[in-house]
Amino acid sequence: MTLHTEILEQPECLARLLEDGRVEAERIAAAIRSRAPRFVFLAARGTSDNAGRYANYLWGAQNGLPLALATPSLFTYYCQPPQLKDALVVGVSQSGKSPDIVSVIEEGRRQGCLTLSITNAPASPLAQASDLVLDIRAGEEKAVAATKTYTTELMAIAMISAALRGDKTLWRDLGRAPRWVEAVLKLDGQIGQLAERYRYMNLCVVLGRGFNYATAFEWALKLKELTYIIAEPYSSADFQHGPIAMVEGGFPVMAVAPQGKVFDSMLGMLGRLRKEHNAELVVISDAPEALSLAQSPIRLPAGIPEWLTPLVAIVAGQLFAYHLTRAKGYDTEKPRSIGKITETH
Amino acid sequence: MTLHTEILEQPECLARLLEDGRVEAERIAAAIRSRAPRFVFLAARGTSDNAGRYANYLWGAQNGLPLALATPSLFTYYCQPPQLKDALVVGVSQSGKSPDIVSVIEEGRRQGCLTLSITNAPASPLAQASDLVLDIRAGEEKAVAATKTYTTELMAIAMISAALRGDKTLWRDLGRAPRWVEAVLKLDGQIGQLAERYRYMNLCVVLGRGFNYATAFEWALKLKELTYIIAEPYSSADFQHGPIAMVEGGFPVMAVAPQGKVFDSMLGMLGRLRKEHNAELVVISDAPEALSLAQSPIRLPAGIPEWLTPLVAIVAGQLFAYHLTRAKGYDTEKPRSIGKITETH
Secondary structure: OHHHHHHHOHHHHHHHHHHHOHHHHHHHHHHHHHHOOOEEEEEEOHHHHHHHHHHHHHHHHHHOOOEEEOOOHHHHOOOOOOOOOOEEEEEEEOOOOOHHHHHHHHHHHHOOOEEEEEEOOOOOHHHHHOOEEEEOOOOOOOOOOOOHHHHHHHHHHHHHHHHHHOOHHHHHHHHHHHHHHHHHHOOHHHHHHHHHHHOOOOEEEEEEOHHHHHHHHHHHHHHHHHHOOEEEEEEHHHHOOOHHHHOOOOOEEEEEOOOOOOHHHHHHHHHHHHHOOOOEEEEEEOOHHHHOOOOEEEEOOOOOOHHHHHHHHHHHHHHHHHHHHHHOOOOOOOOOOOOOOOOOO | OHHHHHHHOHHHHHHHHHHHHHHHHHHHHHHHHHHOOOEEEEEOOOHHHHHHHHHHHHHHHHHOOOEEEOOHHHHHOOOOOOOOOOEEEEEEEOOOOOHHHHHHHHHHHHOOOEEEEEEOOOOOHHHHHOOEEEEOOOOOOOOOOOOHHHHHHHHHHHHHHHHHHOOHHHHHHHHHHHHHHHHHHOOHHHHHHHHHHHOOOOEEEEEEOHHHHHHHHHHHHHHHHHHOOEEEEEEHHHHOOOHHHHOOOOOEEEEEOOOOOOHHHHHHHHHHHHHOOOOEEEEEEOOHHHHOOOOEEEEOOOOOOHHHHHHHHHHHHHHHHHHHHHHOOOOOOOOOOOOOOOOOO
8 A cells, every 4th residue: 555655654754854954954044044034925735735834833933934825826817926025935845846836936036035945846847946945855655645745844844944943952853753753653553443433424623723733634634535524624713613513412523632832722622522512532642631531542652842743643644544544445545536746727 | 683684784884884984994005005014914713814815815916915814823822923024914803802813913013013903893902902993884793693794894805905006996896895785685585495405414515716715714604603514615726636535426515606717717616516526516606607507506796896706795605504594493693602702812
């Protein structure tokens, strides 16, 4: 199974990027510092857009950079790109071939912005159009559902953040990420067993907040692409304003709730879902209080700093989506209706 | 029924804001022009966040302003607000009382930014914290589900856009919006009849693109708040990269597809959904080709310029959500689990 193999390759891919890409990341950070952009304008689609959500929180919290997620249709349909003066324009795409993402980078160059691409294809049109390129070095991704290119995109974003801060502690934490991912991969059999329980689930919501808002979106996307269930991602804050009304007894809620600054808010939501709404909870966490609320707890290794939990937690979500796909009798290698390269215009 | 009454009040509310708020909008535009912000940093929650999505496209396409949607948890949990130099900081909130939205405006002031609030409560903490206020003048909104404050927030955003452009044609178009909304309200009985068909629907997706990406989110939110169904909003571009795999025969897809620059792309998607996936389509449009693909067509008045279609199309979505709530036997006035004021911290 190519998908499973690629999920298992992730510690190696992350270690390789960290080792071989650090000089590039430092050079990119130096170029960014020298231009002192007022904000980041980031274009991506699908899985890479979820990596962009991580950048939105991480570069905001750790580097003080406000981030606007580009709306590519402004460029391709409305032909009205915004004024990008003093922006750092970033494209994230594993293939580097999405025409709409390339067009955002090209417009950035036309307006004289510093441009950066994060891609698995350093010879792609996207990379060629950019001033700066961080090659995520994930090796060819054959499975249609992206896994190792997602976690290496997150690593690339985290490396640029660490390089911008020039903080050795951050680099030391990054160096431990491959081993945390390895620890999650050891849960493969256990996650395979607990996925059985969801054989007949046809819809769910996926909750995350802060840095793990991205994880909720990416976990939901894997579930949608592979298992064809309706999986709707939410920040726990938005969820409690209205959508929580949907939750009745037995309603399945997936949650990403590692320890950190938003943990208490997530824990309160999980308690309410379990005790007041009688929801069914699948919880990825390193905190016993959160895990004990879940019918299906998935325990993360202890000690991951909050900013790096998205790189580790999503791996549990990938394994869950993979095993649920098999439990439902679907093909993990040939999901319906999607191709590998996003060709949106 | 307060909700129904407030839906019906919208032409009057829009006309009042247009008449009484124009001077304020012009003054706000003058202040913005004089500061020449590099980008907009906008904070909102729930329905107002959907109004922010409209601003994202409209101010981008019509005014060249890149827009970053704030992630309030960066302010309230991570205590790491980004550097907002040269930003226009905007808060949108009907009550003006959401502490996390107020905190974004306060941070903007602390950093010396120009700040603007769009609110139904000009004496609220949000308004008091802002340099500039556009009062949406919708009158007290008693129903828990927001309707007239949404369309007046869109109108406020559109008026600021027109004022920034200083273009009489845009103001003339705005003046026609109340009558277009009136025309949609005449479909009340017809929408009530077609909603019956969805009495047992428990999930659906809602598609929109470009300016109407916001409409898809807001229609989905009304369905979730009032009818407790799972209603997932998508841009048609994101939908075709993966999630379309969920669609099997009879799967209900709501679509907002008025004529304009993204229409061909929406029409292609609707044709594929009907012909290849055998989907069930509820389509809000002014285009016969799109309406004829739908089992449940909802016809918009002809001649609405694309940028104003969100103000008109959502009214059909509100009526649909209202009537479906009644068809399902739920209380339109007391939805479960939500209160009127968003008190997220």
